[in-house]
Amino acid sequence: KTLLVLNGPNLNMLGIREPEIYGTATYADLCRLIEAHAEKRGITVSIFQSNHEGDLVDAIQQAYGKADGIIINPAAYTHTSIALLDALKAVGLPAVEVHISDPDTREAFRKVSYVRAACVKTIKGHGFDGYLEAMDYLTGENQ
Ligand code: DQA
Numbered sequence: 308k309t310l311l312v313l314n315g316p317n318l319n320m321l322g323i324r325e326p327e328i329y330g331t332a333t334y335a336d337l338c339r340l341i342e343a344h345a346e347k348r349g350i351t352v353s354i355f356q357s358n359h360e361g362d363l364v365d366a367i368q369q370a371y372g373k374a375d376g377i378i379i380n381p382a383a384y385t386h387t388s389i390a391l392l393d394a395l396k397a398v399g400l401p402a403v404e405v406h407i408s409d410p411d412t413r414e415a416f417r418k419v420s421y422v423r424a425a426c427v428k429t430i431k432g433h434g435f436d437g438y439l440e441a442m443d444y445l446t447g448e449n450q
Pocket residue numbers: 316317318380381382383384385405406407408409410417
């Protein structure tokens with residue numbers, strides 16, 4: 308199986324940004340964790356981060372015909388982006404929405420998720436492990 312892991316704006320700042328919310332581990336640490344898990348499970352992952360909405364749309368479109376599923380933490384675009392929702396719907400790949408924190412317990416403006424309607428599952432508040440849980444969900448592992 309091949310999975311695309313997409314991360315939206317400011318997630319490249321993990322380890323620096325609001326450590327009381329997101330922890331002190333870095334974005335590179337997150338990528339290493341995902342890659343190690345993929346190796347353990349015998350799957351292929353392609354990891355991409357962008358601060359730009361259109362680049363994330365492009366990455367979703369490019370997954371069409373290539374990936375078997377998408378793991379997406381759209382970060383702040385979760386709460387604003389109809390374009391990401393439409394892109395996920397357009398490619399029709401099973402997608403899991405992941406958030407490191409639990410946006411539902413934070414500010415009111417984080418309660419809305421536009422992408423959720425195009426996702427088979429949402430994992431939130433499990434820290435970096437949420438990405439690994441999403442990988443297992445999409446590959447049918449139960450762990
Ligand atoms: C986030 C939650 C979002 O509300 C926020 O804008 C982020 C990160 C998370 O992973 O917890 O940038 O998606």
